[in-house]
Amino acid sequence: MSSSFQVILRVALPLPLPRLFDYLAPDADPAGPHWIGRRVRVPFGHGEQAGVVVSTGPAESLALDLKPILSSPDSEPLLSNELLESLRWTARYYHAPLGEVLAAALPAALRAGGVLPETCAYCWELTATGHEALAGLRRDSSTRRLAERLQAGAIGEDRLDIEFDSWRTAARALAKRSLVERMQVQLRGEAPRADPGAPEPTLAQREALAALRAGAGFRALLLEGVTGSGKTEVYLQAIRDCLAAGRQALILVPEIGLTPQTLSRFRARLGVPVHALHSGLADGARARAWSAMWRGEGRVLVGTRSAVFTPLPEAGLIVIDEEHDNSYKQQDGVRYHARDLALVRAKALDIPVLLGSATPSLETLHNALSGRYQHVRLGQRAGGAQPPGVRVIDVRKRALSHGLSKDLLDAIEQCLARGEQALVFKNRRGYAPVLLCHDCGWSAHCKRCDSPMTVHGAGRTLICHHCGARGTRPLSCPDCASLALQPQGFGTERLEEALAARFPDATLIRVDRETTRHRDAIEKHLAALGNKPGILVGTQILAKGHDLPRLTLVGVVGVDEGLFSADFRAGEKLAQLLIQVAGRAGRANLPGQVLLQTHHPEHPLLNTLLAGGYPAVAALALAEREAAGFPPYAHLALLRAEALLESDVHIFLRDAHALLVPTTGLETSAPMPAPMARRAGRARGQLLLSARQRPALQSALNAWVPQIYGLKSARKVRWSLDVDPVDLY
Numbered sequence: 238m239s240s241s242f243q244v245i246l247r248v249a250l251p252l253p254l255p256r257l258f259d260y261l262a263p264d265a266d267p268a269g270p271h272w273i274g275r276r277v278r279v280p281f282g283h284g285e286q287a288g289v290v291v292s293t294g295p296a297e298s299l300a301l302d303l304k305p306i307l308s309s310p311d312s313e314p315l316l317s318n319e320l321l322e323s324l325r326w327t328a329r330y331y332h333a334p335l336g337e338v339l340a341a342a343l344p345a346a347l348r349a350g351g352v353l354p355e356t357c358a359y360c361w362e363l364t365a366t367g368h369e370a371l372a373g374l375r376r377d378s379s380t381r382r383l384a385e386r387l388q389a390g391a392i393g394e395d396r397l398d399i400e401f402d403s404w405r406t407a408a409r410a411l412a413k414r415s416l417v418e419r420m421q422v423q424l425r426g427e428a429p430r431a432d433p434g435a436p437e438p439t440l441a442q443r444e445a446l447a448a449l450r451a452g453a454g455f456r457a458l459l460l461e462g463v464t465g466s467g468k469t470e471v472y473l474q475a476i477r478d479c480l481a482a483g484r485q486a487l488i489l490v491p492e493i494g495l496t497p498q499t500l501s502r503f504r505a506r507l508g509v510p511v512h513a514l515h516s517g518l519a520d521g522a523r524a525r526a527w528s529a530m531w532r533g534e535g536r537v538l539v540g541t542r543s544a545v546f547t548p549l550p551e552a553g554l555i556v557i558d559e560e561h562d563n564s565y566k567q568q569d570g571v572r573y574h575a576r577d578l579a580l581v582r583a584k585a586l587d588i589p590v591l592l593g594s595a596t597p598s599l600e601t602l603h604n605a606l607s608g609r610y611q612h613v614r615l616g617q618r619a620g621g622a623q624p625p626g627v628r629v630i631d632v633r634k635r636a637l638s639h640g641l642s643k644d645l646l647d648a649i650e651q652c653l654a655r656g657e658q659a660l661v662f663k664n665r666r667g668y669a670p671v672l673l674c675h676d677c678g679w680s681a682h683c684k685r686c687d688s689p690m691t692v693h694g695a696g697r698t699l700i701c702h703h704c705g706a707r708g709t710r711p712l713s714c715p716d717c718a719s720l721a722l723q724p725q726g727f728g729t730e731r732l733e734e735a736l737a738a739r740f741p742d743a744t745l746i747r748v749d750r751e752t753t754r755h756r757d758a759i760e761k762h763l764a765a766l767g768n769k770p771g772i773l774v775g776t777q778i779l780a781k782g783h784d785l786p787r788l789t790l791v792g793v794v795g796v797d798e799g800l801f802s803a804d805f806r807a808g809e810k811l812a813q814l815l816i817q818v819a820g821r822a823g824r825a826n827l828p829g830q831v832l833l834q835t836h837h838p839e840h841p842l843l844n845t846l847l848a849g850g851y852p853a854v855a856a857l858a859l860a861e862r863e864a865a866g867f868p869p870y871a872h873l874a875l876l877r878a879e880a881l882l883e884s885d886v887h888i889f890l891r892d893a894h895a896l897l898v899p900t901t902g903l904e905t906s907a908p909m910p911a912p913m914a915r916r917a918g919r920a921r922g923q924l925l926l927s928a929r930q931r932p933a934l935q936s937a938l939n940a941w942v943p944q945i946y947g948l949k950s951a952r953k954v955r956w957s958l959d960v961d962p963v964d965l966y
């Protein structure tokens with residue numbers, strides 16, 4: 238049995254329960270504060286669980302029936318005080334069990350208890366024999382090329398990966414003859430190489446850099462500038478400053494923005510290895526990137542949402558690119574927002590955080606306008622590129638050819654004739670959004686969702702975009718037996734078909750979720766197009782990230798769905814998307830043009846956007862949100878529930894609602910069906926809480942959420958709480 242001075246280890250386990258679990262430290266190991274932040278395996282029920290020790294306490298008499306932990310893969314804390322504190326903050330703020338937050342924060346391989354993988358960086362160097370033998374190597378061979386490249390000095394493996402396709406084979410061949418040597422790189426605190434690629438910063442860029450260089454400590458800086466205005470250039474120079482000071486930098490990018498193009502630009506300019514962390518990596522590679530940062534060997538990490546949880550023992554800077562992007566919000570499990578957590582961590586680490594966007598979220602803009610964040614606007618495009626001209630095409634009462642106006646088709650024709658590229662943007666994949674009976678008005682609906690089926694495969698297949706259900710298109714109307722079933726509206730597939738018919742000689746490439754299932758697919762598509770004249774047709778996947786110097790025309794085919802959405806963020810999102818897409822045109826020295834087709838040219842959002850750009854739309858939207866009591870002037874939390882039976886959802890929400898204690902400053906909606914009341918065969922409902930002041934909302938949630946776990950009716954539903962939801966669906 239345990240001796241009297243043993244301490245209790247409080248362990249967070251990845252279970253949907255808002256509590257910790259107590260264990261004893263093993264007898265052999267003197268317990269102490271060094272246990273905090275270490276992973277442990279513990280007996281649990283009839284099996285075992287992997288968790289993390291988050292606190293310790295003195296043994297009390299209770300300790301007699303506690304079990305000791307089984308083992309720990311860590312001899313020292315895996316989670317630093319700062320990281321653990323930030324994760325605790327996450328658990329408190331999002332009202333999620335700490336064990337689940339920890340599970341979300343750790344790469345899968347480490348979560349399961351694996352040891353920290355090897356992460357040393359290596360470089361290759363020509364030996365003295367190698368230098369002598371170089372001239373004797375066969376000309377034009379890969380071994381000769383590699384040896385010549387190494388003549389000036391050692392080169393890191395990540396660098397070689399970029400420059401040579403098959404350098405490893407060549408290196409092995411040379412190593413066999415002792416002509417080259419592989420060596421471990423000592424990176425800690427190494428100053429970056431000179432950066433010959435750096436342009437002279439503009440005035441605005443200098444202002445941003447000066448704001449970051451002024452003194453030490455936490456501050457937030459919003460860098461607002463259209464695509465091509467030089468934001469990335471500011472990131473690069475700020476990161477170089479950070480590296481030169483011997484500190485680590487973390488760069489968060491949207492899911493879609495982490496392209497090989499982005500990584501190679503960072504690698505080429507920073508002169509140190511750049512680690513990447515994203516969902517496309519294998520478990521081992523993710524654990525390696527995480528561990529490299531943990532050890533301090535990794536100096537720069539570029540990653541998507543979950544990279545916000547990376548250890549930064551020598552933190553110097555956090556950058557959030559495209560800070561308005563919705564992929565920063567986790568939409569299931571622990572529903573955190575990586576941008577908000579980046580600010581929490583920057584504060585805890587006492588380092589600057591740089592938020593960049595052409596179209597800042599209203600939350601961030603509000604913080605900037607109220608003086609909490611510094612704000613630098615990058616005016617024009619850097620390097621002399623002109624902003625594109627935007628023209629609205631009123632398509633009311635005009636004949637459209639397969640959804641395309643004559644003006645747009647003419648513009649595409651001229652663009653191709655000039656040898657340039659056009660982008661036709663439609664934010665709907667598939668052939669057509671609806672299949673309609675022309676005689677009786679029947680339309681194809683998903684049996685399991687409150688939603689129409691999308692027509693795919695040139696009109697032959699029906700797919701539900703919400704649950705994935707598939708069916709073949711009926712030959713006749715199930716209601717009236719008419720044969721007049723017609724696809725209504727246009728998706729990217731149908732536009733592709735129409736454009737191929739109209740421009741049979743042009744290279745035509747469709748880019749949407751269908752055609753880009755693999756991570757590198759977009760690169761392959763764009764490489765196939767190259768600098769040839771051609772047409773890209775696609776969804777928002779095409780809106781960002783890729784530099785297309787020959788793209789001079791952007792046609793936006795129909796934004797009307799977005800103009801009349803019930804979602805309170807719809808206007809903001811539409812304006813962001815339009816600016817982003819428009820930003821694709823004319824990035825290099827060629828002037829760009831944007832044509833916007835709409836049935837609602839008089840819509841205030843379009844007018845404001847054209848007259849005053851994003852800042853004007855944002856000002857309008859902020860005023861509306863303030864009047865209506867929506868974020869950033871109010872704070873929301875949404876309780877969602879779903880179940881096979883609608884009555885189970887209803888009873889649960891009613892019970893949860895009854896537990897709410899009326900508090901001043903807190904407003905609660907009655908339980909109601911979700912905007913999509915059935916999805917994938919399950920009934921869905923929700924309950925909205927809102928408060929003008931964040932503390933009022935948080936204290937209500939503190940009292941409420943633990944009680945929800947105890948509800949009997951909670952066992953019959955899947956429920957989740959979303960603090961700061963990005964949409965109310």
Ligand code: ADP
Pocket residue numbers: 436437438439442462463464465466467468469470471619620
């Ligand atoms: P963003 O990140 O805002 O899209 P980038 O930083 O990628 O903009 O800059 C767009 C282009 O302008 C790049 O080719 C970049 O090299 C160039 N550029 C950026 N800053 C300058 C500058 N101060 N002088 C000249 N060219 C610049």
Ligand code: ZN
Pocket residue numbers: 674675676677678679714715716717718719
């Ligand atoms: Zn019919």
Ligand code: ZN
Pocket residue numbers: 683684685686688701702703704705706917
């Ligand atoms: Zn469905």
